[in-house]
Amino acid sequence: ELQLVESGGGVVQPGGSLRLSCAASGFAFSNDWVHWVRQAPGEGLVWVARISTDGSFTSYADSVKGRFTISRDNAKNTLYLQMNSLRVDDTAMYYCAFFGAQWLDSTWGQGTLVTVS
């Protein structure tokens, strides 16, 4: 069964840092781009970042560029999101997700909550 499990969320003060992890199982993790998507309380879904299969290519939302870093360890089947200089408006549920080649698949984790306060 394809599964993504996020961890690392919590409460942090403005200006602080957190590192989120997403453990993948049930599929060939190293073959797929993977993504972080967030959702502020009561709000809609917003893409945060994406990373290519080997980690050589990354893209970010303008709102997190320069503060967040997406990375992956294919040997550990794990995706990461290093979040620095956190702001109150970064408060959200953070989901990792993968969609496979040509968007043929769709798997999301259960999310991990980040509260900046």
Added chain:
Amino acid sequence: DVVMTQSPLSLPVTLGQPASISCRSSQSLVFSDGNTYLHWFHQRPGQSPRRLIYRVSYRDSGVPDRFSGSGSGTDFTLRISRVEAEDVGIYYCMQGTHWFYTFGQGTKLEIK
């Protein structure tokens, strides 16, 4: 960025009746490979999003056939032929053609 505009934002529906959600994009969603990466997601409170429809009109595995998607270019529609109680929640369209990928604002479906 591509702006995705959904309507309506609130959709009260009687059980057993049809429902329809419109999604318009600010530019064409046809990718260079000829595919259109427009998808529909459903999210219940406290749950992760679940994709229902991918690439405009293909149903994901396990999605009931009362859900259908259509459209092309910049204009897309999600239809539910007969709404059931489990269909409540928020529906989002999403484009995966142009980076930065974007979602619509969401349409909240509720039972009248």
